Amino acid sequence: MSPALLGEVTCPSGLLVVVDGGYLRLWSGTGSPAEVDPELLGVSDPEDVRGAGDFEIVGPDAEAAARSFDRQEGVWLYDIPASGIPKVTASFAEHCREHGFTARMQRTERVPHRTRVQRCAPGSFIMFGVPVVAIAGVPTDRALPVYSVQEGEQAQAVIHVADAEVVSRQRIGEIFVDWARYAIADADALTEWRHDEPIDGRADVAFWGRDQERAAAATGAFRVDNGYGWSDVDVADAMERLRQLDSWQQAHPDQKIAVDYRPHSHHWRVMREVRASATVSGTTEVGGAQLLFAMTPHGDGWYPVYAEYGRAGELVKIKLILG
Structure with a gap:
């Protein structure tokens, strides 16, 4: 099967991020992760997240101790929930005693996600438990095509960086996809x-389901994709439509519809392109760069990311293995 072009990305910062696109709502950019609303995580105890801490492993044996402790990449431990800090601290101290390491965990200010990219690339880090992969050395002066490639039974998303022979390959990390979509984006652009x-x-406000026609007749909704609703209305009008639907549902508890509020965000804009595309992929401009979203061919799961290099050590390809 011939490669299919998914789109092109640009990377003015030279640092490229690969992550589950649905989790970009958690991205802090250059701000503190403490500013991210923990309600977005759907956790049972938001205060546990609000009190989370970041730590650096310090001391003469810091790197060896961190590597053998093997909790996160490098000497950094990010986003440890408040309730877990005593246990992790005690576990690390015991690990050092057992192996004779001189090292300790030192609490730091919360580290912005953009800073984490800079520290780890090429490598990976944790964003509220979500793995993020960062690649360094990406050309800043041109658009890079991204292809869907099928090698036997293995599906891949391949970012073509240079026309050169591949002589080495490095596993950069892996992402976990929980929203059936992945994003490839410039690290600086994501701040916007x-x-x-x-x-x-x-x-937009949309609804669908068994009793969608009854709800539409009662609310004056229009036909939209896969249901009814109102498209391209101002936010105040959208809120009023949601209240109208909520009132109808409360008055008719035996009637079944599902309701979706779709603000015209960057995520909405790129996903509109994805849903309309034969390749289930789309691009959009954010913060002076073009990023790409695409649906995974096999749903959710863990997907490794590799960088391939040429004879002079130049980056040639980036591959996301999609099963």
Whole structure:
């Protein structure tokens, strides 16, 4: 099967991020992760997340101790929930005693996700438990095509960086996809990413289900993709439509519909392209760069990322293995 072009990405910063696109709502950019609303994580105890801490492993044996402790990459431990800090600290101290390491965990200020990219690339880090892969040495002066490639039974997303012979390969890390989509984006551009906030002050409201026609007749909704609703209305109007639907549902508890509020965010914009594409992929401009979203061919799961290099050590390809 011939490679299919998914789209092109640009990377003005030279640092490229690969991550589950659905989890970009958690991205802190250059701000503290403490500013991210823990309610977005769907955890049972938001205060446990609010009190989370970042730590650096320090001391003469810091690197060896961190490597053998093997909790996160490098000498950094990010996003440890408040309730887990005593246990992790005690476990690390015991690990050092057992192996004769002189090292300790030192609490730091919360580390922005953009800074984590800079520290680890090429490598990976944790964002509220979500693995993120970062690649360094990406060309800053041109668009890079991303292809869907099938090698036997293995599906791949391949970022073509240079026309050169591949002589070495490095596993950079792996991402976990929980939203059936992945994103490839410039690290600096993501600082401007708006996952749920409308970028134009407008939104869509959609509903569907067994009793969608009854709800549409009662609310004056219009036919939209796979259901009914209102498209491209201002946010205040969208909120009023949601209240109208909620009132109808409360008055008719035996009637079944599902309701979705779709603010015109960056995520909405790129996913609109994805859903309309034969390759289930799409691109959008954010923060002076073009990023790409695509659906995974086999749903959710763990997917490794590799960098391939040429004879002079130059980056030739980046491969996301999709099963």
